[in-house]
Amino acid sequence: MRRRTTRRGFLAGVGAVCAGSVSAGTVAGSEGPTSAAPAPGSTSAAAVTQDADDVADTVRDLVETSLEEHDVPGATVAVVADGSVTLAEGFGVADRETETAVEAGTPFRVGSVSKAVTWTALMRRIQRGDLEPGTDVAGLLDVPVPDSKGTVTPANLATHRAGLENGNSQLWVQNAGDLESLPSHLRRATISQVRPPGEVGSYSNYGAALGGQVLAAAREESFDTAIENELLGPLGMESSSFSQPLPESLADAHAAGHATGTTYRNGNFPYMGLRPAGAMSTTAPDMARFLQATLNDGVVDGERVLASETVDALHRQWATHHEALAGMAFGLVENYHGETRVLRHNGATPSFVSDVVLVPEAGLGLFVAYNASDAASAMNDVVSGFLDEYVGTGSGSASASDSGTGSASGTDSDSNSTTAPLTPDGQPSRTDALEGTYRSVRLSKTGHDRITTTLQAPTIRVSVGDDGVLRTTRGSTTQRWVEVEPLVFEHVTENRRLAFQTAGEGTDGNVEYLFLGGSVSAYAPVGAVDNLSLHAMLAGITILGMLSMVLGSPAAGFVRWYRGGDDATFLPERSRLRTEPAAQARWVAGGAILAFAAFVVLVLVHLAVAPLAVLSTPPLTFRALFALPILGVLGTLAAVAYAGHALYAGSWSRPGRVHYAVVTASLVGFAWLLWYWNLVLPP
Numbered sequence: 001m002r003r004r005t006t007r008r009g010f011l012a013g014v015g016a017v018c019a020g021s022v023s024a025g026t027v028a029g030s031e032g033p034t035s036a037a038p039a040p041g042s043t044s045a046a047a048v049t050q051d052a053d054d055v056a057d058t059v060r061d062l063v064e065t066s067l068e069e070h071d072v073p074g075a076t077v078a079v080v081a082d083g084s085v086t087l088a089e090g091f092g093v094a095d096r097e098t099e100t101a102v103e104a105g106t107p108f109r110v111g112s113v114s115k116a117v118t119w120t121a122l123m124r125r126i127q128r129g130d131l132e133p134g135t136d137v138a139g140l141l142d143v144p145v146p147d148s149k150g151t152v153t154p155a156n157l158a159t160h161r162a163g164l165e166n167g168n169s170q171l172w173v174q175n176a177g178d179l180e181s182l183p184s185h186l187r188r189a190t191i192s193q194v195r196p197p198g199e200v201g202s203y204s205n206y207g208a209a210l211g212g213q214v215l216a217a218a219r220e221e222s223f224d225t226a227i228e229n230e231l232l233g234p235l236g237m238e239s240s241s242f243s244q245p246l247p248e249s250l251a252d253a254h255a256a257g258h259a260t261g262t263t264y265r266n267g268n269f270p271y272m273g274l275r276p277a278g279a280m281s282t283t284a285p286d287m288a289r290f291l292q293a294t295l296n297d298g299v300v301d302g303e304r305v306l307a308s309e310t311v312d313a314l315h316r317q318w319a320t321h322h323e324a325l326a327g328m329a330f331g332l333v334e335n336y337h338g339e340t341r342v343l344r345h346n347g348a349t350p351s352f353v354s355d356v357v358l359v360p361e362a363g364l365g366l367f368v369a370y371n372a373s374d375a376a377s378a379m380n381d382v383v384s385g386f387l388d389e390y391v392g393t394g395s396g397s398a399s400a401s402d403s404g405t406g407s408a409s410g411t412d413s414d415s416n417s418t419t420a421p422l423t424p425d426g427q428p429s430r431t432d433a434l435e436g437t438y439r440s441v442r443l444s445k446t447g448h449d450r451i452t453t454t455l456q457a458p459t460i461r462v463s464v465g466d467d468g469v470l471r472t473t474r475g476s477t478t479q480r481w482v483e484v485e486p487l488v489f490e491h492v493t494e495n496r497r498l499a500f501q502t503a504g505e506g507t508d509g510n511v512e513y514l515f516l517g518g519s520v521s522a523y524a525p526v527g528a529v530d531n532l533s534l535h536a537m538l539a540g541i542t543i544l545g546m547l548s549m550v551l552g553s554p555a556a557g558f559v560r561w562y563r564g565g566d567d568a569t570f571l572p573e574r575s576r577l578r579t580e581p582a583a584q585a586r587w588v589a590g591g592a593i594l595a596f597a598a599f600v601v602l603v604l605v606h607l608a609v610a611p612l613a614v615l616s617t618p619p620l621t622f623r624a625l626f627a628l629p630i631l632g633v634l635g636t637l638a639a640v641a642y643a644g645h646a647l648y649a650g651s652w653s654r655p656g657r658v659h660y661a662v663v664t665a666s667l668v669g670f671a672w673l674l675w676y677w678n679l680v681l682p683p
Contacts, residue, residue, distance in 0.1 A: 052086040055079055055390065059087055062385045063368070066378035067092045072370050073258055074102040075378075078288035080365040081390075083296035088284040094371065095256040095265065107239060107246075107254045107281040108369040109269055110354040111347025114242065114280035115208045117290065119158050119331025120306075120314060121231035122215045126154070127310040130218045133158075137210060140217050143186040145210065146193035156197045157204075157211040159319040159328040160520050163195040164204045166453055167444040169683075170273040171205055172612035176245050178271075182213055182223045185273035188617075190683065192446045200321065200513055200522035201328070202441045205277040211331075212276025223276055234305050235289050240282035244271045250281055257351025258372040264351050270612050278347060284367065287356070291365035294358060315343060315360050321515045321522065322499040324488045332358070333520055337387045338495065346379070350612070353379050359391055421492045422482040424468030429486045430507065431464045434500060437531070438462060438514045438523035448683040449615045454532070460514065460523055472498070472516070535676075538669055545666025546593045548659065549586070582652050582660075585642035589663050592635025596670055599628035603679075618683050626682035629674050636667040 059079050067075060074092030078085070090102030126133055131140065133155040138145040145152055149163050156162040170189040173179050191206045216223040219230060224243050232240050241250055251267030264270075272279040289300050294314065298306030313330060320327025326334035332343040340362070346355040353376050354369035366386050368379055428434060438460045443453040461473040470481040470489050481489035486507045487500040498516035503509035514523040528534065606614045606622050614622055643664040646652045652660070674680050 052081055052084060055081045056087040058389055059366070059382070059386060060089070060091075062382045063091050066381045069381075070375060070378035072372045072375040072378045074106075074255060075368060075370045075375075076102055076104075076106060076108050076255070076284045077369075077382075078284040078291060078365075078367040079386075080288060080291040080295055080363070082363045083292065083299075085285075085288040085292060088288045090284065094254075095263070096258060097256075097263065102255060102371075104285055105239060105253065105283050107250050107283050108354065108371060109254075109257060109281050109349050109352040110287075110369055111278045111349040111352060112205075112208075113345055113347040113354045113356050113367075113369075114276065114278045115331055115347075116345045116356055117231060117240075117280060118208060118212050118215070118227065118276040120290075120294065121227055122154060122158070122211055123314050123330050124230060124306060124310050125215055125218050127307055127313060131214070137214055140214055141210070142217075143183050143210075143213065146191055149193045149195060150197045152193070152197055152210070154211060154214055155318055155330075157207045157214075158331045160201045160203050160207060161198050161319055161328075162204065162207045162210075163193045163197045163199060164202065164207050165192055165194045165445045165447070166202060166204055166442045166521075167191050167206065167447040168449045168453070168615040169206070169447055170616060171277070172616040173271040173273045174610060174613040174617070176271060178617065179244055179273070182209065182216065182273075182275060186210065186213060189274070190447055194445045195441075198319075200441065200515075201319070201520050202522065203520045205274050208277040209274035215276075227276070235286075235293055235300060237282065237286040237289055240280060240286045242275050242279045244275060244279055246281055254281060255352075255371040257349070259351040260373065262351070270350055273617065278349065287367040291356070291358070291367060295360065295363050295365045315358075321501070321513075322488070324485075324497050324499055325515060328520070336495065338392045340391045342387065342391070348373070348376070355379050355383055357383055357387070359387075362391065364390055422484075422490060423492075424482045427468045428464055428470055428483045428489075430500075430502075430511070433502075433511050434470065434487075435463050436461075436511075437526040439526050439530070440519060440521045441513075441524050442519075442521040444678075446678060448618070448678050451677045451679075452615060458519065458523075459526070460516070462514065529676075535673060539673060542666040542669040542673070545662050546596070546670065548666075549589055549663040550593055581642060581645055581649060582656060585639065585646065585660060588635055588642060589639045589660070589667065592632045592639060592667050593663075595628045595632035595635060596667075596674070599625055599632065599679075602628070623682040626680070629671075629680045632667075632674075633671050633680060636664075636671045639664045639667055 056079060059077060063075050063077055066072065072092065073096045074090065074094055076090045077087060079087040089104050090106050092102055094100045094102045094106050125131060131154065134153050136147075136151045137154060137157070138147055138152065146164060152162045167190065169191055170185040173185075186206075186209060189206055189209075191204075195202075212223045212227070215230065216226040219226040221229065224241075227242055231237075239250065241247060245251065246254065246267040254265075254267045257264040257269055267281070292300045293305050294311060297308050298304055298311045314332070315329055317327050317334060318330050326336055326341075328334060329343050332345050335342040335344050337359075340359060343358040343360065344356065347353065351373050352369060352371055353373070355367070357366040359365070366383065368382050370379055439454070440457040440459075443457045444450045447453075458474060463471050463473070465471060468482070469492065470483065472479045472481065480492045481498060482492055484490045484497075487502070488497060489499070490497050498514065500511050501513040501515065503512050511525060514525075516523070602625050603614075603622075606619075606625070610619070613619055639660075643661050646657045646660055671680070
């Protein structure tokens with residue numbers, strides 16, 4: 001028997017970052033926010049004024065416990081309650097080696113939390129009337145904008161619905177000497193538009209960088225100057241900066257970033273070419289002012305910095321995939337903790353993690369950052385504890401990231417359930433069509449980093465049991481869902497929902513997307529040709545086939561030499577290479593195999609030595625490596641020709657013809673794998 005749900009519970013059915021089914025016309029070309037899935041009414045468990053000292057003490061305890069339990073060096077935290085700053089403090093050590101304490105004014109790198117600041121500045125400009133959220137950004141910028149599938153607008157960019165692939169191109173810059181202006185990095189970036197704008201969400205650092213350049217163009221300044229003059233300066237965020245390298249005063253005071261095997265000190269971090277997406281360093285007091293402005297109707301210390309209309313526009317829902325699911329505000333992701341609307345954005349760099357959480361209807365805000373790459377669990381403990389304490393027991397509130405940690409992971413328990421578990425009335429309406437494997441669309445399609453982004457993309461397996469319960473499995477964790485309307489499912493024990501979208505109108509077409517909580521990005525069915533298991537099997541078979549030539553031919557030569565006496569040679573004589581196609585064929589295939597093998601080994605060496613540079617700004621030595629797969633492909637084509645000749649030539653033995661056909665097929669298969677992963681031509 002199904003549990004009856006209110007409309008509010010229906011809208012609140014996402015545990016973390018929402019992602020749902022696209023509705024026609026959402027965001028693309030829009031002049032303002034959509035009206036889909038309005039926020040809940042004013043009655044809420046969060047609408048209770050909290051004692052400032054109590055909030056501060058609770059958060060202190062949460063942070064100190066998280067540092068101890070997760071062995072994290074340090075953290076910086078800001079809390080705003082009822083429009084006032086209740087906490088802006090540092091915890092732990094800024095550098096494990098020197099044991100320097102984290103002070104309130106110690107700067108931390110905040111990664112993608114920078115986007116929340118970038119989008120706030122852009123909305124401030126929009127509300128001033130300098131540009132429209134539905135304007136074609138290509139007409140505003142002097143850098144190329146990927147728009148082969150449709151016009152891109154500021155609203156598309158802020159809601160991650162510009163149709164852009166998720167590539168690393170120009171994201172990271174290894175050396176300060178290689179840093180150029182934001183427009184230069186945008187021009188060099190090789191990011192493509194792979195789906196129509198507004199169709200579905202796909203998290204994009206490049207899109208955020210384009211949004212930052214729109215701000216710069218509107219102010220006719222560089223981005224660093226524009227963000228300072230538009231927002232950081234007016235807010236009094238004097239210890240915050242997107243500049244790279246950082247100003248000396250901030251670099252000297254900056255917390256060290258702790259990563260596995262590496263510690264970054266004095267502001268010497270991996271730099272970002274796409275700086276609006278994640279290059280900001282800031283302090284707890286500065287982020288407290290940012291939280292104040294966005295939670296106190298734009299007023300900070302009695303002075304209005306943001307217009308009320310700007311705050312309203314920032315917090316309003318601008319896009320959603322499905323009316324049953326939460327969506328996106330302007331650059332912040334919606335999340336429902338219980339029935340209370342939460343806006344959120346987290347961030348991560350190679351050595352810092354951070355999160356910013358806003359509960360607009362309660363005037364509550366939290367910023368937390370840690371100076372270690374492995375502190376995500378510590379951060380989530382603090383955020384979840386904070387929300388549970390002051391917003392009410394939620395639905396397993398997960399990280400507001402694109403990692404899919406909301407609906408696809410965690411435990412399937414009744415800890416957050418206040419009513420009996422849902423039970424299905426029968427089988428879902430499209431059982432056979434729904435089952436399969438789905439992969440996040442947040443990946444590169446055209447770049448040489450396609451393989452790394454695909455391996456990192458969350459994957460969900462969907463199945464339907466005989467009891468009619470839909471199961472989603474990620475890794476070793478399975479969640480259970482019950483259909484509450486066609487293609488919309490609710491978690492059996494929690495207020496979370498997922499939805500499917502089919503091609504065309506109605507629900508009878510092929511399933512195109514899965515939308516579930518915990519991910520900004522949609523999930524698409526994995527076709528047979530995209531199945532990683534198939535690729536792994538093909539790679540194994542082709543490598544074995546090529547090894548049979550690498551090891552078999554020398555072994556055969558050795559046998560011939562051993563049996564032939566003193567006049568026999570281990571390698572074919574030059575005269576044979578000139579006159580015998582079989583000998584030529586073996587050398588051609590062997591050369592192609594050697595080229596492919598050398599390429600793979602040298603790519604792995606480059607990745608081990610400088611992974612960020614290889615993926616983002618490939619050095620000349622890496623690009624030069626692509627001469628090897630090109631030679632390998634040419635050798636493969638020649639091997640195909642020799643294999644064709646072997647079918648009709650009487651000089652080949654039957655076993656020789658069969659073996660060479662196997663080797664040639666292996667070369668063709670391996671060449672196809674390199675082509676599929678964009679590893680034949682240089683980036």
